[in-house]
Amino acid sequence: MHKIVSQNVNFYYGEFQALHDISLSVKENTVTALIGPSGCGKSTYLRLLNRMNDLIDNTHMSGTITIDGNDIYDKHTNVDDLRKNVGMVFQKPNPFPKTIFENVAYGLRVNGITDKKIIEERVITSIEQVALWEEVKDKLHKSAFELSGGQQQRLCIARALAIQPSVLLMDEPTSALDPISTSKVEELIYELKKQYTIVIVTHNMQQAGRISDNTAFFYMGELIEYDKTKTIFTKPTKKQTEDYITGRFG
Amino acid sequence: MASHLELEIDKLKSVIIKIGELAEGQVNEAVKALLYEPFSEVKEVKKTENKIDKLDVKIDDICQGIFALQQPVASDLRFIISSMQIGNEIERIGDLAMSIIKQSKSIKEKHELVSQFNIAEIAKDVELITSKMNQCFLALDEALIDDIFTLNTEVKQRSTEAIENIIVEMKNNSKKVLSGTHLVIALKHLERIADHNSNVAESVYFMINAKTIKHEKFSDKK
Amino acid sequence: MSTEKKLANKKRRNQNIAFGLFTGISYSVVGLLFVILAFIVVKGIGVISWEFISAMPKEGMTAGGIFPAIVGTLCLVLVSMVFAFPVGVFAAIYMNEYVKDGWVKKIIKQMTNNLAGVPSIVFGLFGMSLFVNKLGFGDSILAGGLTLGLLVLPVVIRTTEESLKAVENTFRQASLGLGASKWQTTRNVVFPIAFPNIITGLILSIGRVSGETAPILFTVAAYFLPKLPTSIFDQAMALPYHLYVISTSGTNIEASRAMAYGTALVLIVIVLISNLLANKLRKHFGKKVKMN
Numbered sequence: 001m002h003k004i005v006s007q008n009v010n011f012y013y014g015e016f017q018a019l020h021d022i023s024l025s026v027k028e029n030t031v032t033a034l035i036g037p038s039g040c041g042k043s044t045y046l047r048l049l050n051r052m053n054d055l056i057d058n059t060h061m062s063g064t065i066t067i068d069g070n071d072i073y074d075k076h077t078n079v080d081d082l083r084k085n086v087g088m089v090f091q092k093p094n095p096f097p098k099t100i101f102e103n104v105a106y107g108l109r110v111n112g113i114t115d116k117k118i119i120e121e122r123v124i125t126s127i128e129q130v131a132l133w134e135e136v137k138d139k140l141h142k143s144a145f146e147l148s149g150g151q152q153q154r155l156c157i158a159r160a161l162a163i164q165p166s167v168l169l170m171d172e173p174t175s176a177l178d179p180i181s182t183s184k185v186e187e188l189i190y191e192l193k194k195q196y197t198i199v200i201v202t203h204n205m206q207q208a209g210r211i212s213d214n215t216a217f218f219y220m221g222e223l224i225e226y227d228k229t230k231t232i233f234t235k236p237t238k239k240q241t242e243d244y245i246t247g248r249f250g
Numbered sequence: 251m252a253s254h255l256e257l258e259i260d261k262l263k264s265v266i267i268k269i270g271e272l273a274e275g276q277v278n279e280a281v282k283a284l285l286y287e288p289f290s291e292v293k294e295v296k297k298t299e300n301k302i303d304k305l306d307v308k309i310d311d312i313c314q315g316i317f318a319l320q321q322p323v324a325s326d327l328r329f330i331i332s333s334m335q336i337g338n339e340i341e342r343i344g345d346l347a348m349s350i351i352k353q354s355k356s357i358k359e360k361h362e363l364v365s366q367f368n369i370a371e372i373a374k375d376v377e378l379i380t381s382k383m384n385q386c387f388l389a390l391d392e393a394l395i396d397d398i399f400t401l402n403t404e405v406k407q408r409s410t411e412a413i414e415n416i417i418v419e420m421k422n423n424s425k426k427v428l429s430g431t432h433l434v435i436a437l438k439h440l441e442r443i444a445d446h447n448s449n450v451a452e453s454v455y456f457m458i459n460a461k462t463i464k465h466e467k468f469s470d471k472k
Numbered sequence: 473m474s475t476e477k478k479l480a481n482k483k484r485r486n487q488n489i490a491f492g493l494f495t496g497i498s499y500s501v502v503g504l505l506f507v508i509l510a511f512i513v514v515k516g517i518g519v520i521s522w523e524f525i526s527a528m529p530k531e532g533m534t535a536g537g538i539f540p541a542i543v544g545t546l547c548l549v550l551v552s553m554v555f556a557f558p559v560g561v562f563a564a565i566y567m568n569e570y571v572k573d574g575w576v577k578k579i580i581k582q583m584t585n586n587l588a589g590v591p592s593i594v595f596g597l598f599g600m601s602l603f604v605n606k607l608g609f610g611d612s613i614l615a616g617g618l619t620l621g622l623l624v625l626p627v628v629i630r631t632t633e634e635s636l637k638a639v640e641n642t643f644r645q646a647s648l649g650l651g652a653s654k655w656q657t658t659r660n661v662v663f664p665i666a667f668p669n670i671i672t673g674l675i676l677s678i679g680r681v682s683g684e685t686a687p688i689l690f691t692v693a694a695y696f697l698p699k700l701p702t703s704i705f706d707q708a709m710a711l712p713y714h715l716y717v718i719s720t721s722g723t724n725i726e727a728s729r730a731m732a733y734g735t736a737l738v739l740i741v742i743v744l745i746s747n748l749l750a751n752k753l754r755k756h757f758g759k760k761v762k763m764n
Contacts, residue, residue, distance in 0.1 A: 052645055057573045084651040090642040097664045106660070107650035156646070163650055183253075190254045209319035210254060233318035 003028040003167065003197040004049065009063035011044055011053070018044045020222045022063070026214070031189060031198045033212035033229065035205060037249065040218040042201045046169050049199065050086040051079050067167060084111060087160030087196075091172040093152035095144035095159070100127075100136050103144045103155055107163035126158040130188055150181020154188065161192075168192065170200040174207065186211050205245055209233050217241045255320045262312045262333050266340075269305040270384040272298055273340045276347035277380045277443060281373040283354040284436055285364055295351060302344040309337035328460060332453040336387065339446045339453070343380065346439045346446070353436040357429045366419075367412045369437070375405050376440045383447040386454055398451040405444040409437045512740060516733030524734055528698040536698075538735050543700055544613070544708030545682050545742070548692065551617025551704060552624065552681050557674060559621075560628030567629070568636040569658050588626035593686040595623045600690035614704040616692025623687050624677040631673025635666040668757035675750035679743040685712040711739045 004026040011019040019041045026032045034042035047053045048065060051072065065072050072082050084107075095103050104123040113119060127133045132154045139146065144155055153173060160168060170189070174182040189198060189211050202208050208215050209229060216226040217240070225232060225241045236242045243249050279295050313334045316322055322330050357363065364370060379401045386394035413434050420430040452463050523537055530536030571577045599619025609615040639662050647657040663670075685693075693713040701708040715735045718728040 050649060052649065055645065055648070080651045080653070083649050086649075088645065088649040090646060092640075092642065094640065094642045094646050096643065096647070096661050106647070107652075110647070110650060110652035110656045110660070159646075159650070187253055206321050209321075229319060230315050234314055 001028060002026060004065070004067050004199070006045075006048075006065040007063055009045070009048065009061060009065060011041075011048060011061040012059060013056070014058050018221050019048075019061075020220075022223045024216055024223055024226055026197060026199060028197050029193055029195070030213040031193045031200060031211055033208035033215045034199065034201045034218060035203075035208050035215060036218035036224075036244070038203075041221040042216075042218045043171055045218070046171055046199060046201050049167070049169055050083050050088055052088070054079065084163050085165050086167040086169060087163070087165035089153070089157050089160055089168065089170045089173045092176045093149055093156055095147070095152050095155055098144060099141045100144050100147070100155060101140040104159050104162045107159060111163060122162050122164075126162040127155075129161055129192070130154040130158045131184070132158060148181070150177050150184060153177060153181065153185060157185075157188065157192075161196075166196060168196045168198045170198065172201055172203060175203060182207075217244060219244070255316070255322065255326060258312065258316050258320065259326060259329060262309065262316070262330070265305055265309055265312065266333055266336055267384070267388060269302055269309070269337065269340050270387060272302050272305070273343045273347070274377075274380045274384055276302070276344050277377055280347035280350040280354075281377055283351040284357075284360075284373055285370055286361075292351070295348065299344055299348050302341055306337045306341040309333060325457075328457050332457040335453045336450050339449045343443050343446045346443050350436050350439045353432045353439070356432045357436070359426075359429060363416075363426075363429060363433055367415055367433075368408070369412065369433070372405055372408050372412065372437065372440055375401055375408070376443050379405065379444050379447045383450045386451055390454060390458055392455070392458060395451045395455050398448055402444045402448040406441060409441045413437055509740070512733055512736050515730070516735075516737035519730045519734035520737060524731075525738070529696065530698070538709075538711070538714060538731075538738065540697060540700055541709040541711045541714040541735070542738065542742075544692075544694075544710045545712075545739075547613045547701060547704070547708060548617050548620055548688065548710055549678055549681050551613055552620035553674070553678065555618055555621035556625050556628050556677070560625050561632050561670065563625075564629045564632035564636060565658060565663070568633050569654065569662065584626045584629050588630065591686075592623055592684055593689075595619055596687040596690050598622070599687055604691055609705065611690075611692055611694075611707045612705045613692055613701055613708050616688045616708075616710075617704070619687040619691045620681045620684060623684060624681055627677045627680065628674060631676070632666070632670050635669035635673065636662060638669065639665045668754045671757060672750045672754045675746050675753065678746045682742055682746070683712055683739065685710075685716055688713055711735060711742070715739065 002025040004024075006025070007023050009019055009022040010017060022041075022045060024045075034046060036042050044053065048061060049067070049072075053059055053061070061073065067082075067086065071077065096106060098106065101123055104126050105119050108119050108122060124133070127136060132151060135151060136147070136155075144152060147155060153176075157168075157173075173189075174185050177185065186207065189200065192198060193213075200208075200212065212229045214227065215229040215232040217224045217232065217236075217238075219240055225236060225238045227236075232241060233245060236245065276295065276298055279291065279298075313330050316330050320326075354360070379398055382394050382398050382401070385391065386398060416430045416434055416437075420427045449464075455461065455463055525537060525542065526539050527537030528539060567577060567580055571580070596619065599615060599622065603609045603615035603618050604611060607615075609618075643661050643665060644657055647661045648654070652660070688710055692708055692710070694707040694709050695717055697707060697709050715732055718735070719732040
């Protein structure tokens, strides 16, 4: 059963067509890596999945994207509900200027959950899920900015998990982190796929290899090749893919 | 939380243990076929041989995946390089065991020859060396590596001796030339099995110590 | 000498000249500022005393203190900020967070910029006709404060907008991505992050307000009023206007010269204090929302 199905998706920034006819399906509980050179459309595609591109003026898309069979661009779709179901983690750790606890509780509060017990329970579970509990349990009510970059990023992941999404989008989540933090986040992603469907944009091909089940190679707004990661990395069928992953691009 | 790479390596390890056990079984069957007759389980043995071949391919496949996706370094890297070699060696052991079984069918008056030239002792040593090889990989035990090298040398000496004796016997008794030739081939195969086992031991040594001892004389191998 | 070497020497010489020039200019700007400050301090320090700060002016403003002018200025600042801060901040939030890029935004922006360029005397006239006459506030702190508020409104809008713009978009996206509404996002995430910069802009505009003369000329300022205002509908004295009066049209200009410098010194000190406060506050709040 496919969790996310996109069919013939085109996307435009004004006159510029950023995505050409992308059809791509993502299975439940898998990690799918989107790779490709800068400006290839991989981040744009990722942001279509929680309608983040809606925020950019003067853009439009065609084609359909469904999550669990529901067309997310249908006019009856509630964008807030969609975004609750599709969490997002960004390139740079971006905790809010709040305490560690309140950062994770934020999503619950803005969605109208007021029961203290539920909030506390979910916050703790989420922090545990990202393996951060031991590191922050004594300073839950201190500013999130006191954490290291890697910890902040895991906190941001916890923040996304707290509202119990089923899909997790990650936009180069480790590009601002040191190698140790990176490998921690990578292991975390590997763990999280048991419960979530993860789509991750990465510039780091080795990272795509390490953590993803499937890899999609984007180039100039087109989906060049999409297959099992192992297949892409050992016997890609398209020359462009081969050139890109071997670093012989251009 | 075991890392992804660790999980892959564990998988690889279990496949090698499996292929090692199967090969050891094949060697035991080969020894049985050589020492006792008649040998009737050819079908079973062939099936196992197929399994070994498949596992060998699987090892290559896993290693390829790890190389392409995980960028192993240091001890992980050595483990995977060694694993590929060990897979090949063990697959060869399986092949040679098969050949011995085939050769054995053509040896007439087997019991007589076997007891005449102390073949049983050599065969038992080869069985032992194979089982030690498996233990050695499992436990990454350097002491066993030494044992394997010593046994290999012994097998070689005994087998050379036996072959010389067989040739003398063949010169004296032309009726025994055919069986003798098959026996010599079987002995050579046994020797090779011991050799491959000793190659596995070298790979294990490389895995542990990051030092290559291939192509060194046995006496220096330590 | 090889051409390469010549070229390198020439490059270095040019660089040295340029560097020297820039250094010279920067230092002379700082130097000029110090000269002005020193001039005023030297001339004005003599009259500074507790009485000068806390007493009413006497004898045609040639003696006594400037207390009512200080109070008047503080009242004006307060009223103008109470008006300009919420209006300016909300306008900026609306412009930066809600209006889509397009001609509407462009026009609002252009208008705000134009407003910032309007001479302050025009604000004074406008304030007089709207607040003093039309709305019937009369010459009062309210009318003057509102006029000053209008004057700094574009500054408040601009600085707030810049502060909001400096907040990385991923914060908004992260909040919206958690199902928060635009308003929740602005209130809980964007505004707190931008706050240190907003507050800085605000306090700097206090400096501007406390120094303006033209807008209060027709709306509030009393030539000579040796008592404190009792409500926002009262007239009041104000430091800049007082300074203007005693240096140009006082009863005895020569006699009040020293007092004029003293007044200027007090005014400068008030502006200086508000700038220092701005710095302090920005650092204080900045720590809370420090990015790594």
